[in-house]
Amino acid sequence: xxxHSRYEEIAEAMRRRIExxxxxxxxxxPVIDALAEEFGAARNTVHRAIGLLETLGYVAATRGxxxxxxxxxxxxxxxxxxxxxxxxxxRGYSFPSASAGxxxxxxxxxxxxxxxxxxxxxxxxxxxxxxxxxxxxxxVTGPIGEAPFQINVSWIHPRVAELVADVDKNPAAGExxxxxxxxxxxxxxxxxxxxxxxxTPEEAKLLGIRVGKAVxxxxxxxxxxxxxxxxxxxxxVIDGDRVESVQVLERDESATLPxxxxxxxxx
Amino acid sequence: xxxHSRYEEIAEAMRRRIExxxxxxxxxxPVIDALAEEFGAARNTVHRAIGLLETLGYVAATRGxxxxxxxxxxxxxxxxxxxxxxxxxxRGYSFPSASAGxxxxxxxxxxxxxxxxxxxxxxxxxxxxxxxxxxxxxxVTGPIGEAPFQINVSWIHPRVAELVADVDKNPAAGExxxxxxxxxxxxxxxxxxxxxxxxTPEEAKLLGIRVGKAVxxxxxxxxxxxxxxxxxxxxxVIDGDRVESVQVLERDESATLPxxxxxxxxx
DNA sequence: TAGTGGTCTAGACCACGTC
DNA sequence: ACGTGGTCTAGACCACTAC
Numbered sequence: 001x002x003x004h005s006r007y008e009e010i011a012e013a014m015r016r017r018i019e020x021x022x023x024x025x026x027x028x029x030p031v032i033d034a035l036a037e038e039f040g041a042a043r044n045t046v047h048r049a050i051g052l053l054e055t056l057g058y059v060a061a062t063r064g065x066x067x068x069x070x071x072x073x074x075x076x077x078x079x080x081x082x083x084x085x086x087x088x089x090x091r092g093y094s095f096p097s098a099s100a101g102x103x104x105x106x107x108x109x110x111x112x113x114x115x116x117x118x119x120x121x122x123x124x125x126x127x128x129x130x131x132x133x134x135x136x137x138x139x140v141t142g143p144i145g146e147a148p149f150q151i152n153v154s155w156i157h158p159r160v161a162e163l164v165a166d167v168d169k170n171p172a173a174g175e176x177x178x179x180x181x182x183x184x185x186x187x188x189x190x191x192x193x194x195x196x197x198x199x200t201p202e203e204a205k206l207l208g209i210r211v212g213k214a215v216x217x218x219x220x221x222x223x224x225x226x227x228x229x230x231x232x233x234x235x236x237v238i239d240g241d242r243v244e245s246v247q248v249l250e251r252d253e254s255a256t257l258p259x260x261x262x263x264x265x266x267x
Numbered sequence: 268x269x270x271h272s273r274y275e276e277i278a279e280a281m282r283r284r285i286e287x288x289x290x291x292x293x294x295x296x297p298v299i300d301a302l303a304e305e306f307g308a309a310r311n312t313v314h315r316a317i318g319l320l321e322t323l324g325y326v327a328a329t330r331g332x333x334x335x336x337x338x339x340x341x342x343x344x345x346x347x348x349x350x351x352x353x354x355x356x357x358r359g360y361s362f363p364s365a366s367a368g369x370x371x372x373x374x375x376x377x378x379x380x381x382x383x384x385x386x387x388x389x390x391x392x393x394x395x396x397x398x399x400x401x402x403x404x405x406x407v408t409g410p411i412g413e414a415p416f417q418i419n420v421s422w423i424h425p426r427v428a429e430l431v432a433d434v435d436k437n438p439a440a441g442e443x444x445x446x447x448x449x450x451x452x453x454x455x456x457x458x459x460x461x462x463x464x465x466x467t468p469e470e471a472k473l474l475g476i477r478v479g480k481a482v483x484x485x486x487x488x489x490x491x492x493x494x495x496x497x498x499x500x501x502x503x504v505i506d507g508d509r510v511e512s513v514q515v516l517e518r519d520e521s522a523t524l525p526x527x528x529x530x531x532x533x534x
Numbered sequence: 535t536a537g538t539g540g541t542c543t544a545g546a547c548c549a550c551g552t553c
Numbered sequence: 554a555c556g557t558g559g560t561c562t563a564g565a566c567c568a569c570t571a572c
Binding site: 031032033044047050051061062063064065066067 | 537538539540541
Binding site: 004008019052055056057072080082083084085086095120187189190191192193194195196197198200201211212213214215216220238240241243244245246247248249250251252253 | 271275286319322323324339347349350351352353362387454456457458459460461462463464465467468478479480481482483487505507508510511512513514515516517518519520
């Protein structure tokens with residue numbers, strides 16, 4: 001029954017106590033030294049068990065204050081979909097993967113300075129070379145009053161850079177995607193790639209989560225409607241614990257095969 | 268520039284070497300002791316750096332053989348969708364989140380024995396109590412000839428247990444979902460919940476991945492069309508490194524607002 | 535300032551793959 | 554049997570929070 005390692009056993013024992021209610025949500029756990037003595041293990045081993053419980057979403061540890069139970073925390077539900085809505089009044093767009101509607105920028109961390117592309121995959125999707133400097137838009141967002149849980153980064157192809165050059169100085173001009181479309185690239189077509197992966201150290205710091213925490217990554221590639229080449233790549237990195245996509249499955253009866261003519265039925 | 272800890276610095280240095288091609292894909296890295304000496308750090312610290320690189324998908328470590336570069340590995344693409352297809356000939360169903368089509372059961376790990384429900388969320392979705400014993404179907408699947416990368420588990424509500432009791436002995440009778448529908452619960456309606464989270468120790472062992480690796484979790488809840496209560500819950504847990512969902516975004520022009528009557532345009 | 539979690543070390547031992 | 558990665562220990566020191 002126990003092919004587990006010791007730290008997994010300890011994590012398992014602690015998990016059971018949490019689920020049994022012995023340690024209630026928002027309550028503080030005993031300090032690590034006390035737990036180490038109780039379990040008869042080294043401090044490091046208990047610390048590792050806590051790290052596991054943290055990535056699994058059972059507790060949250062804060063240096064200086066303690067380890068707190070985070071079991072049964074609420075999670076934002078975001079309807080899944082593939083419909084892009086345009087709002088010509090605001091000269092903006094609405095992507096289903098991007099927002100739950102009520103999000104806000106945080107910290108003033110917005111950064112619109114052009115940057116060299118380091119990621120090989122992004123370079124390929126945008127059809128530029130690694131190291132090339134392109135316009136970039138960077139945001140960390142989340143609901144008002146709560147911790148941010150989403151990183152938004154967009155890279156723009158150099159050949160349309162002029163079209164979005166004054167977007168920040170002149171907000172009434174509309175979003176940069178709108179500028180690109182009316183600038184001669186209508187209609188933009190998008191592909192979206194969805195992955196689950198582990199947070200990098202940089203992302204973990206931005207989102208206030210532990211390194212290695214699971215995140216959802218949406219990567220969107222926008223193609224020009226005129227020259228049929230990529231014009232933008234946008235990536236959303238979302239704390240996996242904070243959101244959940246929901247979808248109603250529909251029946252495709254058109255794809256239903258008829259009963260076989262010579263009925264092999266036997267029910 | 269370096270708010271990193273030492274193990275993150277070492278991981279960063281190793282990552283740069285991999286991306287620079289100094290350590291090529293499928294090549295073996297130096298042994299940990301050698302790396303520890305080179306970086307002037309303890310063995311444990313280097314080991315932790317390697318663990319980080321492993322969860323980020325850059326390397327794969329195997330006890331007894333070594334650490335191998337896994338950069339740029341292929342990934343299966345699975346079209347995203349919400350259309351459930353019925354196949355009356357096979358008396359089965361096709362869910363977009365479930366399969367890439369060519370999957371196969373692995374290891375003979377299939378397990379159809381009834382089991383007590385331990386997960387509180389699953390219990391709630393199936394509308395039963397935690398600890399209640401219900402029919403369960405368990406599979407670990409993946410493409411032929413490759414390592415499995417997906418865990419499929421289904422729980423069935425006790426009130427429809429009789430309808431699926433003989434499914435295993437009589438394959439020609441069709442899938443258990445088909446049996447439930449023709450047994451008086453047509454049409455079943457489904458909701459699907461999608462999350463990214465970290466693999467538990469059990470899941471990691473089944474999928475052959477490191478504990479804490481990011482996985483996609485699809486949870487499907489099926490409602491009876493007759494008594495409007497849940498009849499089944501199915502969960503897919505998929506190695507995040509092995510699949511990627513792809514989707515074409517469509518324009519919803521019906522939602523587009525008209526230009527304002529008093530044009531504030533200035534482009 | 536005291537107490538908390540987080541990191542690092544040096545060394546030991548274990549589990550597993552390879553030869 | 555050997556060499557590999559994985560775990561555990563005991564102790565030290567650091568970074569951060571709360572008081």
